[in-house]
Amino acid sequence: MNKMNFKNTISPQIEKNGLVLIAFAMVILYWVIDSLASGLLFTRILIVSFVIIYGFFTQTLINTRKAALEEKEKSQQQLIQSESLAAIGQLVAGIAHELNNPLSSTASLIQSDIELINEIKDKRDIDHEILADLRFSLREMNRAETIVKSVLGLSRQTQTYAENVNINKILDDALRVLHNQYSSSNIEIVKDFDENLPEINGNFANLGQVFINVIKNALQALPDDKGFIYLKTRYNKETNCIEIECRDTGEGIPNEIIKDIFKPFFTTKDVGKGSGLGLYISHEIIKKHGGLISVSSNKGKGSTFVIALPARGERKDD
Ligand SMILES: Nc1ncnc2c1ncn2[C@@H]1O[C@H](COP(=O)(O)OP(=O)(O)O)[C@@H](O)[C@H]1O
Ligand SMILES: [Mg+2]
Known part of the structure; x- marks a missing residue:
């Protein structure tokens, strides 16, 4: 059928x-x-x-x-x-x-x-x-x-000159500039600097501006003025680069905006607190130094910024 x-x-x-x-x-x-x-x-x-x-x-x-x-x-x-x-x-x-x-x-x-x-x-x-x-x-x-x-x-950065600079020293200076912003809070900044870092060829003032921007963002990301910021410097022999890591235990960056944070005028902060230029300028400065700035973040747990800059020579103890 x-x-x-x-x-x-x-x-x-x-x-x-x-x-x-x-x-x-x-x-x-x-x-x-x-x-x-x-x-x-x-x-x-x-x-x-x-x-x-x-x-x-x-x-x-x-x-x-x-x-x-x-x-x-x-x-x-x-x-x-x-x-x-x-x-x-x-x-x-x-x-x-x-x-x-x-x-x-x-x-x-x-x-x-x-x-x-x-x-x-x-x-x-x-x-x-x-x-x-x-x-x-x-x-x-x-x-x-x-x-x-x-x-x-x-x-004006195209006209700035370059010199041999010690990254640890620039970071210490940046912390001194920001001292007032965290000294009376419950924020702890933990330093882990490699004392034998090779020098790099760069602009002291511009690099100082980068570290101030990145550390200031980390300070602003800590809720209720408490938490930790871990600052680390190390030499990567394979790439002959100096790496500077700034990790915070702050609010983190949502996945949907992480691609935008280096764009000019992108900010999630209130008027008066942020202009959205910090990371854009930092990225431009690092690019001019032949380096890289990268970020990874975990919403609610914190963010890590890593800056890699080409070193001038081999480290002293090698
Ligand atoms: N450590 C961080 N933790 C969380 N968010 C961050 C961090 N650093 C940057 N951001 C995000 O990236 C945005 C852009 O940063 P930035 O260019 O420095 O501008 P601004 O700080 O003026 O907002 C910030 O508004 C914030 O949303
Ligand atoms: Mg900023």
């Missing part, structure tokens, strides 16, 4: 392809028999081979030219992109330069206004809201100044 209909089990596509194949085989068979009968088999095979080889070479040539054109187009696009990035960089540096003076003078005027108001003996007539607004404006001005200075600093 349930008889299978064989024809229905073959798909129409396979059926169509099968018919085309049979037709093609019949044409070839006719052609071979005809060629044999007329004694032209060898000549015809020669002609067909020639056509096939010619077609093959033409196709290869076309493919190669297409690939070359695509490659050229891609590199042109990259060039345009890097040129426009450089142009944006120049534009931003130009704007930063122009903004620097008006910002400084406005900030110092507001500062002296605040001081003048504070000197007034009879404080009853002072509108305290105006004073609070002025203080707020001054804070915002200072923030704008910091951003402008960072951008200016970055655009």
